[in-house]
Amino acid sequence: MVITKRRRRGSWLLFGIRALGVTGLFAFLLGALGARRTPGHSLRGTLTDFATNPQAIPTALFNTTDRFYTVCLWLIVLGAVCAILAGLALFIGGLGRLAGRRNVAGTNAVLQTALAVVLLVGVNAWSFHHYKRFDWTGRKLTWDWPYPRLAASERFEPQFTLPDAVVADLKQLRGETKVVVYQRHKTPGQFADKPDAYDYAAERKIVEKVRDLVGLFREFGPQFSVQVLDVEDEGFTRAMKDIERNNPQLAKAIDAAPVNSIFFQSTRAVPGPDGKPVNRESIQRLSFSDFYQLDKSASKAADGGRGNLVLLPQGIGSFARRVLAIEEKKPKIALGTIHEYLTSQGQEELTLAGLRKSLEQNGFEVVDIVLKKGWNEGEPVAGAVTLNETQYERLEEELADYDAVLQINKQELKFMSGLVEKLKSNMTLDELNRELKPILRGQRLDETARKRNIANLEPQLEMLREYMSLQEKERNETLKQLEAIPGQERLAEQRRQTDTAAKFRKLLADCDMVILPRMTVRNAVTGEVIPAWLHRLDDGQTLALRDFMAAGKPVFGLFGPVNEPTSERRRPGPRGPDGIEVLFNQLGVVFGGQTILFNSELKAFSQRRVSLLATGAEVEVPPALFERPKGRADVEADDPTGQKPNAIARSLKVVAAAAGSADKLEKLKLRHPRPVYFVPVRGPGDSAAEFLFADADSWNEADPFPNRDKTPRYEPTKPDSPLYGTRDAETRGPFPIGVAVETTVPAAWRDDPQPQAAAAALLAGSATGAAVAIAAQSLIPADDYARGPIPRLRVAAVGHGGLFTGPELSPAKEQFLLTACNWLLARDERLARDDHPAWHYPRVSLSGRRLGLWRDGAVIALPAAVAFLGSLVLLVRKYR
Amino acid sequence: MRTSLSLIRREFAAYFLGPLGYVALALFLLGGGVLFRFTVDLLTAEGAKGIEYPMQGLVGNVGFWLVFWVIPPLLTMRLFAEERATGTLEMLLTAPIQDSRVVICKYLACLLFYILLWLPTLLFLPVLLDLHFAWPGWSIGRALVAGSLAIPVGLVILTFSIGSWRPIGSTLFFAGLASWVAGIVYLRLVEKSVFCPITPGIDPMPAAAAYVGLFGSGAMFLALGLWVSSLVKNPIVAALVALAVNLAFILGGLLVLGGFYVPPADTGDAGFRVMSFLSVPLHVSQDFARGIIDTRHLLLYGSVTLAGLFLTVRSLERRRWQ
């Protein structure tokens, strides 16, 4: 047979095609690199142009303005063409190879590989969108013959499972929600000046938990996007600018946030006024501590003093509610004061501006109602005036003043200009003298005098004109301010309303809660006092408040002590508790008639004796307590066993614990409070009523004002005095100064339209025993339940009128305020809670030698053992 | 069956006949030990420091993943590449065993070694999970269960010896097995208790989930390494290419855990989701180590493993066509 020589090398043609292909690719790459950075031309743009509009190619290629760029384009085009041609040639050549077993099997293999790759990519692409996550935390493995099963563990809680209720709600959610976590590094309940390691650690942990929770939500819900903004971060300003651009509402809300918060912004379709769905955007805020509350005192004390991070979970209910954007109407709180100076826009020292700010920042609406009017005309009478009204009145008067002044000035102007005209005119001196005779009054005008007068009067005229135009401007400003007052129609209506009581009722009807701050004793050392009788409300107002409460709406009374210095006591007027206090009495809240003085204040009193300059401002009183100090029993104390602890006290304790101490807020210091007792006239109730206490280093003084003859001092009531053993006896503290009661509305309030005038008269002596007797008269009659469901009512009273006074509230007071308001409005879910098991880092008790052994053993012993074993084996292999 | 066992046995033993296996073990245990020490420090820390999921201390650290990145290529590099380099592949492929069997046996052998790599970390669990052992004392059942120590001894003998020791090895193995089963049954039915009641102070399921994740991802990397090894002639090149391939699955996680790349705060961001879909360190440290089993991850591992094995078989076949 003929044996032909085999060639190892392929043909020149094949080599040429392959070389061409490789060269083409290289040229393409070079051209692309060169063209990429050419200013004025975008490579991507050019390529897309080429792809869409092939006719553009020749023009671009022959465009000679930028030689370099043109060369690059040529390279790209030629390179691509060569590479594609070569590829095609090889492919076609490959297709046309020898037939035979190889080809079939080869194609088979290629197909199989391609299928495998496609399957791989496809399966993963599918699972990217369709997947399930299983939470193995909080479970244990049990053997349920013959299969193993995961059952709930008794020792641990699942960490990544949502409660069914929340899941059900989330599944119905539609639309997008944006979650913004805003870290200001300022936590509420942070009463130290700077955050410490615990605060930072808690912050980081909470951010993590938020991320996790949103991740969980994402499994069920619609679009969730999370953004974390850290003020200390470099990109923070840029991120905020972005938000301001896209979402100004959200940016505003973020700016206004006082503490670390989580914002939820969602757009939901809600039925609009005409029935058609309207996209409503809502922004909700949740502060970090509403999600997890740091318990700093427990953190520091954990593990036998070694410290741990302890967080109190507040339940994911509030979180879920924000996400679901359950639109909650802002509760409206009315502040009832007696003078403009005492309102939230009042005078610096007496203002309630801080109260308003704190409430508004935390989702409340605030409205001031001034309860007395006619301060300028002698004795003030009852009123119900909103601040808008007073402002309106004030502006109206100003306007009238301006108008009057302008009127006068106009006349003057007219006169003067007439005069000047006359002087400047062609009239002869005689004529002038005749005309101006009444003014000249016997004097004679000559030429020089005439000229002099003109010279004097003209500038005066100018000045007058200027003055008048200024006045006009100011007058117009005032008018604008007047017209800018919102609710002009309502205002007009309100001003027309002369019936105070009806007006008050109408104002109250909008509100959900009333706070009555009655600041009385401001400083006992100097005798600064607002007499209590000034705060008294008349019958109409009392009735309106009673009906307000009968509807189940809460009242927060801040009633300061009623003691007055002797110089004031000679004024006539009714004494004893006013209608509101009587209403409180009927619910079991009784106010003491003394002022509580603290032992630490004695120094201030003795200083005052010596010098009138001493005001006692630097005296520190002990902070208020949330729990009666152990070991002291009150005269008529409630039986504490079997009662749930007071909800407000409990919540405040959680907040206080976050700040580092368990039963008081260091900065909550009340000076000159009044005792407030709970007398269980309508049954003891299922939780304790007293929630705020004055420290034991105090006594209740009936005359707390020093004068030249005496300084207030503790003088215990003697046994032979009629007050001995009663609540009014002078004893040492502690005293309850805050009471919160939840009860049913007394039946008498709901049907009896007349106030109990007889009771009021009897109470002139301010003897609490009588008050109790009267209060007992309003016990619910037996057949009341036939009338339908009795509304429940919550009221609270604190014996300090100036508690929330000032331009800004300290964090302690703010927490106190918010806790009290939330409880009063029955928004219990917002109170800080400690009923969930606390979260903390797991700890292992290892120490000393054992710890050392574990630490070193793990690092050294195991690898050393491996090395040992290896050496042994290799030695055996080599030498045996 | 016998052929497969032979091959698995020989491949597994090969790790111990040269320095490679010991080096990998020592390196891995060193890394694990250092991280364990670091975790123990957090578990006994003072103040606001600590670690919520102890396994995260091990697998959430960038150092761990650097080590873990390197180990599978080390283990797989010689599997095919060395055989091609020395020519022993020819011997293997002319034996009466299918290509797919060869691939599976080699894979199983390195998977077994990988499991062996992780076994010593079980020694860390008493500290990581704060286990409290309430040893009730010896009894018949417990003695029987303790007899199961013969199983590993028997296995070691069977793996490494030939000839006269083998019957001893197999008797030990089966005797140990029988003793274990008998002990369990006896404990359950007669003494109505367990071997040693263990109470964990820290939820153990995240640790279990972490092991599941590590097994799955390890299986995936080993399969990829095996495939690369079958494509390349030089074991060193095989290791390097395997490193590069594994990097695709690890890089994102390394950057995030090392702090070089802060993930966009928006965790729903599309780019981040794609990256974290592939990024094994993030799977293990964020999901598995905290007790979350995500089907996406398991499906990824399983599908890539199967694809890797399939492609290895195909690659062997192509070898024959050349």
Place this chain on the structure above:
Amino acid sequence: MIHVQALTKFYGDYPAVRDVSFDVPKGQVVGFLGPNGAGKSTTMRVLAGYLTATSGTATIDGFDVFSDPVAARRRIGYMPESCPLYPEMRVREFLHFRAGLKGLTGKERADRLDYVIKRCWLGDEERTLIGNLSKGYRQRVGLADALVADPAVLILDEPTAGLDPTQIRETRELIRELGQQHTILLSTHILSEVEMTCQRAIIINQGMVATSGMVADLKRDGGLEEVFVRITKE
């Protein structure tokens, strides 16, 4: 026993083996002869199952090497040219493994190991690491491996390459002995080997079968060398 029909193998574009056909009946010792690069190793690899032919068929004892590879390989004992072994294993360990790979277990395996170790004169080096052995011993191990499962066909690629004369003689002796029980196909470019050990010779050149015939006949034809040179010159 061995039946090859129109076997063709391309490495890419290069035809290593073109249209080779031959038959080896049972019990014959056949020598594959040819210059370097003629295609001998390729043909043997295809037969052993390491490579797949581009076209054509090859069967061992009726089992097609392509479609029934495992069965075919079970009947083959193959020893490649470079004799690759695992240097970290001991001789007996290696043979133990290979025996297991080929399906032997237990006592049968132990007995066969003893047998091949004795037969290939490996008794002294049973426990030596293969990496420590000389070339000659390695060839013996390779041969032992080929023998261990008692295959019907032995395919030996240059079995005496690199051995010293004593070893060469011993190996040839062994092959002659084995030829009495097994079918052997061995390749070489040493003519004297073929003359001494084989009954038949197939000469391959440029990937095709140049001549095939009984050694005795070829000797008559002017000697093997004569034939060889004549063919390769063309």
